Amino acid sequence: LQKFLQDCQELSLWINEKMLTAQDMTYDEARNLHSKWLKHQAFMAELQSNKEWLDKIEKDGKALMAEKPETEAMVKEKLASLKVMWDDLESTTQTKAKCLFDANKAELFTQSCADLDKWLTGLDGQLQSDDFGKDLTSVNIMLKKQQMLESQVEVRQKEVEELQKQSQALSQEGKGSDEADGKRISVENKFQALLAPLKMRRDNLMASREIHQFNRDVEDEILWVEERLPLATSTDHGHNLQTVQLLIKKNQTLQKEIQGHQPRINDIMERSQFEEGIHLVWHKTVLLPDHNRP
Incomplete structure (x- = not known):
């Protein structure tokens, strides 16, 4: 019972801490709307990954009630309280997304395209390098950097997919334009075109x-x-x-x-x-x- 109550207390404190972030509508450290959007996306992903925490406590609570029926009232009260707090956190997070971004979808879309295009240009420059290491130590360092690049590409892949969703949403709302969608298509093509050179660089580094x-x-x-x-x-x-x-x-x-x-x-x-x-x-x-x- 003490372990269960301690777990409930820890999750409760975590939810309260995240609620402060969810209620902060400024993101002052973010320079533009796209940066704010990325931070909020990361925040929502963090919430989703910690949903398992709540699920585990609920599972432990049910097991505790089955083992010690006399604790049922207290356990149910704790679980209900946590459920309400979690639902409030998710609701506040969704509201924040709507307030911060829904009203500025077109601007967010344009900034996102520009940010991705700039990043892809930098990636292209790195992939043009013909330096594959002069010894075992240097090539191993380059392989670690390559792994970091590939991880970044996976993250950016999700951003490309998000752009497609944003483009569809703008079109449905009548806020889309051929110029804006043309930028998205250009970024998407540029992204796809760099996947083969990315793999080739890894192959060359492995051979080196x-x-x-x-x-x-x-x-x-x-x-x-x-x-x-x-x-x-x-x-x-x-x-x-x-x-x-x-x-x-x-x-x-x-x-x-x-x-x-x-x-x-x-x-x-x-x-x-x-x-x-x-x-x-x-x-x-x-x-x-x-x-x-x-």
Whole structure:
């Protein structure tokens, strides 16, 4: 019961905190309507993701009532109170969306198109880069940046879809225009056109990492061999029984090391065939000048 009451208290405090945000109609830190819209979208997504919190408390409450019937009155009261608070929060959030944005759909639509277009231009510039890393460390850093870009693209994909909905809503209300919809179509086409270069850059970075990793592994193997070569090529055969036995023991140890290391060498040799293919593709797609590039 105490755990249930504590969970109810924590959710109640969280709802009260979010209600203050939902009631704030200014978003003073946002510079334009589009920025305000994005902040509000993120806020609504946060509410939706935390709906599971309320659902879990309701589930726990029902289980508690079944286990301890004497708590039914208190549990029902707490659940009802939380439900009312949650409904008020959702209602206030929807009202805020209507007050802030519904009356300015056309302006929001135009700003959203401009913001997306600017971002896509920046993305295009990043994808034009022919720097795929000079070593394993740098290419791994670039792959992390690539992952961030791809995550941003997923977010922007939702914005593109939202633009389609806004365009339909404006048309139904008679507030749409061919010029505005033309901007949306242009942004959508620009977005779709960058998906292939985005994937190609990831493929090139992955190929670059494979090559650098292979080169590092080969260097490690060369070092491993060089460290053991003096013992393997030594002409010292011992001057007495004790030294001969010691050399025999060292030789046996070396043979075991070589035998145990053989799978590693085999792996390098197998990968060398694969890396040769990567090098050929890399040479054709990356290293050779692209005469078709503007």
